[in-house]
Amino acid sequence: MRQVFRMRLAISVLALAGAAALGPAGAQETAIPSFAPSANTGWQAPDDDFIHPDSGPGPVTFDPAHPYISFYKFPTNPHPAFRVADPTNPILQPWAAESLRKTNERALSGRTIFTPKERCWPIGVPGFLLYPAQPVYFLQTPKEVVMIWNQDHQVRHVYLTDKHSARVAPSWFGESIGHYEGDTLVVDTIGLSTRTFVDNYQTPHTEQLHVVERFHMIDGGKTLEANVHVEDPGAFTMPWNAVQRYRRVETSPQFESVCAENNFDHFHQDVGSFPVAGKPDF
Secondary structure (H helix, E strand, C coil), X not given: CHHHHHHHHHHHHHHHHCCCCEECCEECCCCCCCCCCXXXXXXXXXXXXCECCCCCCCCCCECCCCCCCXXXXXXXXXXXXXXXXXXXXXXXXXXHHHHHHHHHHHHHHCCCCCCHHHHCCCCCCCHHHHCECCCEEEEECCCEEEEEECCCCCEEEEECCCCCCCCCCCECCCEEEEEEECCEEEEEEECECCCCCCCCXXXXXXXXXXXXXXXXXXXXXXXXXXXXXXXXXXXXXXXXXXXXXXXXXXXXXXXXXXXXXXXXXXXXXXXXXXXXXXCCCC
C-alpha cells in the first residue's frame, strides 16, 4: 500500500506540472497551485478548532464559562479539558442548540467524550479540516484532487467537473466538485450524511448542508489556508464562515495506520462503537 501511494503521488506531481486547469466555464490554460511539490510534502493542522473570521457570523466555539484547553494546541498543559459548546451562538436554530446542550451535559458530568474521529468514524465536511496531529496530503491530477489524512480511512475525492450529479446520495464526505481560480482551489460540497458533525463540538446539520472551501497558500508557501463558507437552512439561522490554516511539513514516507487496533473503552464509559464491516474483505 505504501508503494502504491508513493507511486500515485509521484504520478500526480508529474501530471500537475503540465496540466491545464479546467474552470466551471470551460477549459482555460492557467498556472495552478501545487499543493504537493514533492512526494513528502504534507499539511498539518495545529489545532482541532476552526478560526473565527475577521468579521461576521462564525463557527460554534467553547462556552466562555468552560474554556476548551486543546491538547494539540497546548501539549504541555497539565489540565486539558473536554469541549463544552456555546449553544447561544446566533447561527444555531433552536433544535441544533438543544442538541449541543445535551452533548454538553455529558462533558460537564466528568465522563469521557470523544470526537467521532477518535472512534474511527469520519467526521465529514467541513469537519475534515479539523483533523490534527497527522498531515493531510494532496494528489492533484487533471481530473480530480484527492485529500488524504495520514491515518486510517479518511480520504476525500474532489472531482474537477462543472456541476454536481443530478441526484446525490448522502455519504460521509458528500460529493465535492472543484475548480481552480488562479492560485486557489475552490471546492463545493453537498450530499453530506447527517451521521457526521460540522465540527468537534458535535454541531449537527441536515441534508441541506452546503459547504464551499477555498484552499490557497500564503506565507511564501509555508502555510495552506482554507476559507470555509457554510449554509444549511435546516440547522442554521444564517450562513457563516470559518478559517483553518495548515503548516507545511516535509515528512518521511507515509505509513499505514489502522485506527481500531487496540482502541478500547478502557474506563467503561460507553464512549461509542467502532465501524464494523458487514462482511469480510477476503
